[in-house]
Amino acid sequence: MVSIVIVSHSPDLAKGVHALASQMSQGKVKIAVAAGVDDPDNPIGTDAIAVMMAIEEVYTPQGVLVLVDMGSAILSTDTALELIDSEQAANVHVCAAPLIEGCMSACVAAAAGMSLEEVSGEAHNALVAKYTLLEQNAHLPGKAGLQNDELPALSTAEEEMAFEWQVKNPHGIHARPASAIVGAVSSYDAQIWLECHGKRVSARSINSIALLGVEQGDSLTCVASGNEAQQALQAFSSLAQNHFNESIEKTDHQTAVLPVQTRKAQVSRHQDGRLNAIGASEGIAIAPVWHYKATMPKARERDYLGYGREWALFSEASGAALQTLAELAEQTAQKGSQSESDIFTAHSQILTDPELVDTIRQRLKEAVNVEIAWSQLIEKTAQAYKDSSSDYMQARANDVYDVGCRVMGLLTGEGEQPIELTEPVILVATDLSPSDTARLDPAMVKGIILEQGGSTSHSAILARSLGIPAVVGLSGITTQSQEGQTAVVRGSSGEVWLTPTAQRLEKARREQDEFDSQGEQARMKAMEKACTLDGRAVEINANLSSLEDAGQALALGAEGVGLVRSEFLFMDSEQPPSEQSQFETYCQIAQALGDKPVIIRTLDIGGDKPLTYLQQGEEENPFLGCRGLRLCLQNVDVFRLQLNALLRARAKCSNLQVMFPMVATMEELNQAKYLLNSCYEALQHSGIPAVMPKIGIMIEVPAAVANARQLAEEVSFFSIGTNDLTQYVMAADRGNDRVSYLVSAAQPAVLRMIEQTAQAAHEAGISVGICGEMAGDPKLTEVLLGMGVNELSMSPIRIAAVKQAVRATESKSARMQAQEVLGASTLKQVMALL
Known part of the structure; x- marks a missing residue:
């Protein structure tokens, strides 16, 4: 596979290009960076030695493509090629393509297994799509790609085979789907094209695919000829049926009931005073109106401090903002589903x-101070989103503005202003940033009415996660309403009074009481045991990744913890956690669950999740390498600390259990048990309580x-x-x-593995549970119970739905369905049965 080297004057720019390129190629392409010089006062520049080392780092006989930004980057690369072995230099090509677009296109082509010449050609043609979409003339050199006026005419040759698909992706075939197509088809020995809008382009060229401008609803035809055309x-076809690895509809349980509205709401006033807009979050709210207005902190009028100092101010502010965003993502994930936390990501x-x-x-280099440069850039970027014809893209303007306000507050020292309320209110505003929405207290903000936004806006998603009734797209509400006047919000229908x-007030109160009662009953039911219709009890547990998760798990009805991912204690540290700190944390988690069972998984880490203090080494395929229990058995000193802490914690907490990950052989299990026993004996000998x-x-x-x-004879579960x-x-x-269509736990082969495992467990008289994502899918609950699974452990937010699925299940019919599903031949048949 061809490798890539990025040569740039700027380390920060190169780092960003590297991140984008890695994402486009799914990390399959080796990429090295040679950027900047070792001079803290003047870090901008290039270094021939660094370029040489970068080429040697990723060198492969298939070739290395070097992308450069400008000037001395070319000279430094030429010098580097003179310093390396002549045979290696012959397989290195320096490309004049634009750095960012060229690098992304080259990586997609390299990941698809194209030759060095083809990869270089793709990089050269990287700007053709952009020029075409902007309706400007492009005269760029090209090898592998085609200029817009050189596209081949449609052909109806008899040897060609075709597959037609109506694109359902909301945003059409943009960069990620195009990248997936290139990756899926490029390895086959065939001529492969895509046709749309009367044009035909190579399916191996991400740039050419972009030229098609495929939108939602368009018919996209794949045409192939040659030895492996059918394959x-x-x-x-498999990729298309998976919608090119994109989700085309909402799956979050809180958002699925709400229609996605892509047009601006037509606000209307009825004779009874009712205003209609877009219902964004269900529920009834009755409270006084309170107007909220968030503003961008004003840029300070001050002298320019020089590029170095201005850049340092920006770097410091953006770094602090990134840290806050990471914390918000984590906090929001604990309150709602992962989809909400992804907003802050x-x-x-x-x-x-x-x-x-x-x-x-560039603006800072033009002697503009950072506050002015940043505010102008954010306003311009947000306005570009607002001017889009797509409502989805218009909704993203608020996200840009939110990021801008966050950084500007740090630059000016103003920071985020707290939202302080003395009584419950209905918040009325032009719009709310996701950050503002996440900081709302549902006990004080009973409802939200916004002039802007739609049901797909991030503020609407967060309002749903917080359980705050919301109506959006109600133009003019800030001028029509007065602070203090009573308002009624019906979030499900988008109505406001x-x-x-x-x-009307009395009717709204009755509706509110009914809604609250239903919600209360659901919450109360979530705390009840999950039993099937014929009385079989099923343990519904939670997966935890921190001590803080324990409280949420209990509040959402967890009957125990089926998996504590102990890795959270080992990550982001330059040394392993001490035995004492682990002991205290394990005890805190176990004690937080009372007498409910808590299963702690020992350290499950590998080459894909490196720890600086473990000698893991680089692996060609870390998923098939030294990970989980294998790694622990090779790092006995670190493993002993954890085992000692667990044995001590068990002496204090009788509900604590231990689980070893990634076990494949009896030898591995015996080694782990022997080590655990030796730790136990050593603690006993030292007089330290251990069980x-x-x-x-x-x-x-x-x-x-x-x-x-055989394994079942040696363990308890x-x-x-x-x-x-x-x-x-x-x-x-x-x-x-390229193989994502295979990755489903409902694949017949996987289901048969589960059934085989459950049968072995029951023959040995031990319990069997599931702690993967499959456990939290209510569609699969009946089948899993029919296979004999005793316990399901999942993300806490999924507990209530799975408990309801258990309560709707009858054991005999579950066994019958399991047998029917186990007899299915394909994933499609399984899903049809479910």
């Missing part, structure tokens, strides 16, 4: 966008399933990690777009 079409991506960073850098009549816990193992690899009967088991059974990396 290529099948790969495209997206904000981090906006802030680190290479083009934005490069623009602010200002100063309602006594009759042997119940021991279980994760069933994650096919070898463990094959050895399940099995827990099936369906995420890893699926990728190992299907030989399909979860992060590889």
Whole structure:
């Protein structure tokens, strides 16, 4: 596979390009960076030695493509080529393509297995799509790609085969779907094209695919000829049916009931005073109106401090903003689902966008102080989103503005102003940033009415996660309403009443009481045991990644903890956590659950999740390498600290159990048990209280399933990690777009592995649970119970839905459905049965 080297004057720019390129190629392409010089006062520049080392770092006989930004980068690269071995230099090509676009296109082509010449050609043609979309003339050199006026005419040759697909992706075939297409079809020995709008382009060229401008609803045809045409079409078909690895509809349980509205609401006033707009978050709210207005802190009028100092101010502010965004993502994930926390992850991506960073850098070089440069850039960027014809893109303007306000507050020292209220209110505003929404207290903000936004806006999503009724898109509400006047909000229908009549107010109160009662009943039911219709009890537990998760798990109805990911204690540190700190944390988690069972998984880490203090080494395929229990057995000193802490914690907390991950053989299990026993004896000898816990193992690899009967004789329970088991059974990396259609725990082969494991567990008289994502899917609950699974452990937010699915299940019919599903031949048949 061709490798890539990025040569730039700016380390920050190169880092951003590297991140984008790695994302486009799913990390499959080796990329090295040679950027900047070792001079703290003047870091901008290039170094021939650094370029030489970068080329040698990623050198491959298939070739190395070097992309440079300008000037001395070319000279430094020429010097580097003179310093390396002549045979290696012959396989290195220096490309004149634009750095950012060229690097992304080259990486996609390299990941698809193209030759050095083809990869270079793709890089050269990187700007053709942009020029075409901007309706400007481009005269760029090209090797592998085609200029817009050189596209081949449509052909109807008999040897060609075709597959047609109506694109359902909301934003059409943009960069990520195009990248997935290139990756899916490029390895086949066939000529493969895509047709749309009367044009035909190569399916191996991400730039050419972009030229098609495929939008939602368009018919996209894949045409292939050659030795492996059939296989290529099948790969495209599988990818298309998976919507090119994108979600085309909301799956969050709180948002699925709300229609996605892509047009601006037509606000209307009825005779009874009712105002209608877009219902964004269900519920009834009755409270006085309170107007809220967030403003961008004003840029200070001050002297220019020089590029170095101004850049340092920006770097410091953006770094602090990124830290806050990471904390918000974590906090929001604890309150709602991962989709809400991803909003703040997206904000981090906006802030680190290479083009934005490069623009602010250029403005600072023009002797503009950072506050003025930043405010102008944010206003211009947000306005560009507002001017879009797409409502979805218009909604993103508020995200840009939110990021801008956050950084500006740090630059000016104003920071975020707290939202302080003395009584419950209905908040009325032009719009709310996601940050502002996340800081709202549902006890004080009973409802939200916004002039702008839609049901897909991030503020609407966050309002739903907080359970605050909300109506958006109600133009003019800030001028029509007065602070203090009573308002009624019906979030499900998008209705608002200002100063309602006594009759309307009374009806709203009845609706509110009914809604609150239903919600209360649901919460009360979530705390009840999950039993099937015929009285079979099923343990519904939570997966935890921190001590803080324990409280949320209990509040949402967890009957125990099926998985504590102990890695959180080991990450982001330059040394392993002490035995005492681990002991205290394990005790705190176990004690927080009272007498409910708590299963702590020992350190599950590998080459894909490196720790600086472990000698892990670089692995060609870390998922098949030294990870989990294997790694712990090779780092006994660190493993002993954890085992000692667990044994001591078990002496204090009788509900604590221990589970070993990534077990494949009896030898591994015996080594782990022997080490645990030796730790126990050593603690006993030292007079330190210690108790042997119940021991279980994760069933994650096919070898463990094959050895399940023997392994079951040595442990107290099995827990099936369906995420890893699926990728190992299907030989399909979860992060590889080309095989993502295989990665489903509902694959017949995976289901048979689960059934085989459950049977072995029951024969040995031990329990079997599931702690992968599969456990939290109510569609699969009945089948899993029919296979004999005793316990399900999941993200706390999914507990209520799974408990309801258990209560709707009857054991006999569950067994019948399980047998029917186990007899299915394809994933499609399984899903149809479910």
